[in-house]
Amino acid sequence: MLSRARNWVILTFTAVSFFLPSCGTISTFQTGKTIPRGKFSFGMGTSFGLFRTKSHMVGFPLELAYAAAEVNAGYGLLEFLDINVKAVAGPPINTDDESKSLSKYLKGAALVGGGSARLALAQERWGFPLSIAVGSGYYTGSMQETRTNLQNVETHRKLTETVDRVIFVNVSRDIWSWLTPYGAYKFYKRLTNNHTWENQQLTSKEAINDKLEGYGAGVSFNVGKERNTHIMFEVDELKDTDEPAKHYQKQAGMGISVEF
Numbered sequence: 001m002l003s004r005a006r007n008w009v010i011l012t013f014t015a016v017s018f019f020l021p022s023c024g025t026i027s028t029f030q031t032g033k034t035i036p037r038g039k040f041s042f043g044m045g046t047s048f049g050l051f052r053t054k055s056h057m058v059g060f061p062l063e064l065a066y067a068a069a070e071v072n073a074g075y076g077l078l079e080f081l082d083i084n085v086k087a088v089a090g091p092p093i094n095t096d097d098e099s100k101s102l103s104k105y106l107k108g109a110a111l112v113g114g115g116s117a118r119l120a121l122a123q124e125r126w127g128f129p130l131s132i133a134v135g136s137g138y139y140t141g142s143m144q145e146t147r148t149n150l151q152n153v154e155t156h157r158k159l160t161e162t163v164d165r166v167i168f169v170n171v172s173r174d175i176w177s178w179l180t181p182y183g184a185y186k187f188y189k190r191l192t193n194n195h196t197w198e199n200q201q202l203t204s205k206e207a208i209n210d211k212l213e214g215y216g217a218g219v220s221f222n223v224g225k226e227r228n229t230h231i232m233f234e235v236d237e238l239k240d241t242d243e244p245a246k247h248y249q250k251q252a253g254m255g256i257s258v259e260f
Helices: 001-020 096-103
Strands: 040-052 062-076 081-090 110-122 129-146 155-170 179-198 201-223 229-240 248-259
Touching: 040 229, 062 201, 062 248, 110 155, 179 229
Parallel strands: none
Antiparallel strands: 040 062, 040 248, 062 081, 081 110, 110 129, 129 155, 155 179, 179 201, 201 229, 229 248
């Protein structure tokens, strides 16, 4: 029965995450420990951050504060290999007059979905002093701004879509059985597609390929009889390698996950 439930949950989250519409996801919510073979992990998180998309079109860049919620699921395929899927959604929030004016026109939440696989290089459960895993992921996301007239007819729309291919390294060490600091290095190859419509007519578009790198750091409090429930607090930051002031994302968040 438990095996059947695990299979259904894995299938559900795989479907949800890979079929979300095409901001970006930069949360870590992982230590360097891969999920043991045959074990399943389920987690949720919430983050607050700032996102600025990249564009060379006049007046296009979107810079917004946001609040995001995510769900993630993972499974240990082998003792040294796990897979993870993630779905994230978040509306903009008001931080100043500009974002307040803009956020009221945004229709729906920004959405991100995707998955990753991790390979363990060293694990404390194998007798190493650190737990280290390397991984690769694929994520898509979108955010748009829409304005209407008094007759509720669309007069203006901006849409940004991102496709991320990511490689990353997770590192952690148990200080005590209940406390695990962790960190991550991330390198993104991002395709950004931007579009602008005026009076429902496409007026401009662009596609940008660029590279970003960033870091995540946090601490996991491991609770429960088997220390298999993890409460995590972390900060993450990602910047364009060529134009860091024009394209970035940074956030702080809290997550909780359980392995069984």
